[in-house]
Amino acid sequence: MSRKRSDQIAEGLRQRILSGELPPGARLENEATLTARLETSRWTLREALKSLETQGLVRVRSGPGGGASITEVSAATANELLWNFCFSRDLSVPDIYALRKLLEPALARQVTPLLDERTLAQLAATADRCCSYRHEGRGVSEREDELNFHNLLAAVSPNPLLRFLVEFLNGLLLKVVAAQHLDPALAGVDLNYHGHDYHLELIEAFRERNAERAGRLMYEHMEAGERYMAEVTALATSRAAARSATHDSEESQCP
Amino acid sequence: MSRKRSDQIAEGLRQRILSGELPPGARLENEATLTARLETSRWTLREALKSLETQGLVRVRSGPGGGASITEVSAATANELLWNFCFSRDLSVPDIYALRKLLEPALARQVTPLLDERTLAQLAATADRCCSYRHEGRGVSEREDELNFHNLLAAVSPNPLLRFLVEFLNGLLLKVVAAQHLDPALAGVDLNYHGHDYHLELIEAFRERNAERAGRLMYEHMEAGERYMAEVTALATSRAAARSATHDSEESQCP
DNA sequence: GCGTGAAATTTATTATAACAATTTGCAGCG
DNA sequence: CGCTGCAAATTGTTATAATAAATTTCACGC
Incomplete structure (x- = not known):
């Protein structure tokens, strides 16, 4: 009322x-x-x-x-409104990966028989673009291309809600990482290379229409991503601790 | 801009x-x-x-x-705004179950070690209330109690987004069923009894802290629910077809 | 037939004014 | 000391008026 x-x-x-x-x-x-x-x-x-x-x-x-x-509510609008809800819930990166590990493999299985040649080519292009960063500077744009690969897959799903949630989770991950200052560039460069390999293997699985393999690969990809982010988080927090210890050295000397 | x-x-x-x-x-x-x-x-x-x-x-x-x-955005607000998005996407009941089959078993596994005696008692009470309907009239209130069981579980999850999504999906199912006039009361009474048994078995699994069994039971519960809803849908559409055939008999007699 | 621009329509913004409804906090009363 | 009720502050609603901005439509010229 x-x-x-x-x-x-x-x-x-x-x-x-x-x-x-x-x-x-x-x-x-x-x-x-x-x-x-x-x-x-x-x-x-x-x-x-x-x-x-x-x-x-x-x-x-x-x-x-x-x-x-x-008008129909656009996915972009729903995305922003749901982000309003999430931002104050101090979501952790593992919280997000817990959901990605559930949804992304299911998505991969679902779209394996549905991918047409054009989409496969786009996926390959995105994966290649990711690889090219290996030799140059790495940063936000690489991460965006990473998620672009997954968003391309999501767009193929015939389930509107799965499509929306996968895209939302992908954007959410970027935002939470940005909000918690977990810039992957902080960590060693060699940590992130798994991602590209998984993308290439996934495309293989898609091409041979092997939904089971695609789902399994996607799950492993998510696990690797989660491990990677855990390492980045550990590095970031230890560095933050080291910084604050240095800064607080004069006050914190007496136990 | x-x-x-x-x-x-x-x-x-x-x-x-x-x-x-x-x-x-x-x-x-x-x-x-x-x-x-x-x-x-x-x-x-x-x-x-x-x-x-x-x-x-x-x-x-x-x-x-x-x-x-x-203020923090309440779950209720986010729920309504996300429903705005979903209502025009003509989500099917299988679309919703596709997600429930992913999230509910994971939720069951996650909360198995976390359930305290009080929550277990509430779950048992809700399950019993469901059973009591077996002998009386069945309808919307029974369906609400069904979902109440799942919402009680969701509330225990330490993952805010999983909590929200499970509750959202539960409400969504009710709304979509209502919007498509798929009143389960249309179908035979004996179709729905599996639900209570699954709830009782789930409580058993929770009490013995068997996360694996709980997850498996929950998945079977979702599959059973999906099958049940498919039968209801088939019944409803065939009846609707029969009705329209009767009504259109005078016009549709000439092939 | 096509493009350009003027005109008309409708919302967008600002300004001013007044009164109603709601809520807080205080003062007075019991 | 506690309760009641009034006063004050603030938003909620309505009214009127004028100008700006945006967008479509139509007519005119080419």
Whole structure:
């Protein structure tokens, strides 16, 4: 029971959208008509529309024929809103890998029979691009290409929710790593090479339509990634400890 | 690049929240001060705050010492926003079970060593309540108790995201079933009895701290649930087809 | 037939004003 | 000391008005 009038209006419209009465593409009337019909003021109505717009359920445009129109919630919108939820839950990297170890292998098995030649070529290109970094500087862009490989796979899944969750977890990993200052560049360069090999082997498994092998390889890939991140974390925390010990040397000398 | 001033303000505040500069509990200044500081009007500011409120990032209260204060995004809020995304993606029941088959067994394994006596008692109570329905009318409340068992387990998980996703999937199943008019009561009463037995066996496995058995039982439970729902779906669609055939008999007689 | 630009439509923003509703905190009363 | 109720602070809602910005449509010229 929302006390606020604007919330009541927004919730009412939301229910009409979720019930299918207002399908995507439908246009709401203009502000003046709506304020009259809902017996409210222009500002209360605008607050309600802003709420729906934030939820990604409507889009408001200016101009003739403009106004609020119903839209499908985009994956990008859902992604951001779910990130809002996650950021304050101090998710650990192992928490994320616990889920990736469940979803990514299942995804690999599911898409093995579905991959067409074009997607396989894209996967190979991304894997090669990853490899090329081996000889140059490594950093965020390499990590993004790593996840790009997995996002390409996710896009093939016929399960919309699996697709979304895998992509979300991939983005989440980047964000959590950034938030905890676990830059993989901190660690030794030779630690990350497994990743490329797994990608190349995965493409092999895909090409021979061996779902079982693809799933197994993906699980091993996730385990290797988790181990790698654990090493990076250990390195980062030990260095942080060393730094703070040096900085606090004058205060912390008396036990 | 949001063209709208209110979106710019909302996004600016959101970034300050996500960066940790504005931690949960922090209070923003009142409307008058903020409009002055941000050099905007009261209405543009209020639209920005409404957006943040919809995202669950702030809470706005009246009264002295009121105003906008930063809050953690609740699981309930994230749940609703993610449901907005899912509802238009015509998720099938098998899509949902594909994920439940992955997450629920992992959850069962994870929580087996963590369950205390109190939670075990609650689980047993819920399972018993489910059994009691066997002799009475069956319906939505039974289904809710079914999911209640799983939600009790989810609450024990130390992984916040796994916890959230399992609870979300459970609610999602209810909503999708409702949206597709797949009321299990349509099917024969004897179809659903497996559920209770699995719950009782699961409690056994938990008590003997046998994570492997718990995971295996949970997977079988999910498979049984999926099969059950497939039967209900088949029944519902065949009945619907029969109904429409009867109704269209006069038109569809000429081939 | 095509492109360009002007016009019309609609939302976006700002300004001002007033009153209602809610909540806090204090003061007064029992 | 505790409870009640009033006062004050702050947001919530409505009203009116004016200008800016965006976008579509249409007409005009080429």
